[in-house]
Amino acid sequence: MSENDADQARWQRIERPLEGQVTSFDLKATLVLSTGKQIEISEQGVLVCYQGELRAWRNRCPHAGSPLDWNPGRFFTEEGDLLVCHTHGALFNPLSGDCLSGPCPRGLFPIEVKEERDEILVPLSADDGDAPDY
Numbered sequence: 001m002s003e004n005d006a007d008q009a010r011w012q013r014i015e016r017p018l019e020g021q022v023t024s025f026d027l028k029a030t031l032v033l034s035t036g037k038q039i040e041i042s043e044q045g046v047l048v049c050y051q052g053e054l055r056a057w058r059n060r061c062p063h064a065g066s067p068l069d070w071n072p073g074r075f076f077t078e079e080g081d082l083l084v085c086h087t088h089g090a091l092f093n094p095l096s097g098d099c100l101s102g103p104c105p106r107g108l109f110p111i112e113v114k115e116e117r118d119e120i121l122v123p124l125s126a127d128d129g130d131a132p133d134y
């Protein structure tokens with residue numbers, strides 16, 4: 001396998017969401033437990049389209065680790081300008097991931113997005129260097 005093939009094997013193609021919408025995708029991740037033990041888990045990422053820009057985030061709230069959309073598929077506020085965690089109501093800027101309101105100690109966990117020849121690519125695995133611990 002060439003280096004280019006190996007790099008391509010790290011990515012998955014996903015559908016571009018419409019403006020103000022989200023496309024969810026599966027993601028492998030490493031969870032670091034408080035004991036220091038690491039376990040592999042499956043979780044979701046979300047690709048957000050807002051003001052024509054694409055951003056991908058782990059679907060895990062930085063407050064308590066809940067999926068943002070306990071009400072499946074609902075990520076934006078009613079006004080459509082912020083992402084919301086439905087567990088305790090934290091609000092996030094959809095482009096920067098910054099937490100603007102709520103109990104979160106930090107913003108959303110970013111995922112790389114590539115656009116190549118009209119295709120949207122996101123990684124198959126989360127970056128372990130940014131793995132949240134719970």
Ligand code: FES
Nearest residue numbers: 061063064085088
């Ligand atoms: S788990 Fe998201 S605000 Fe508490």
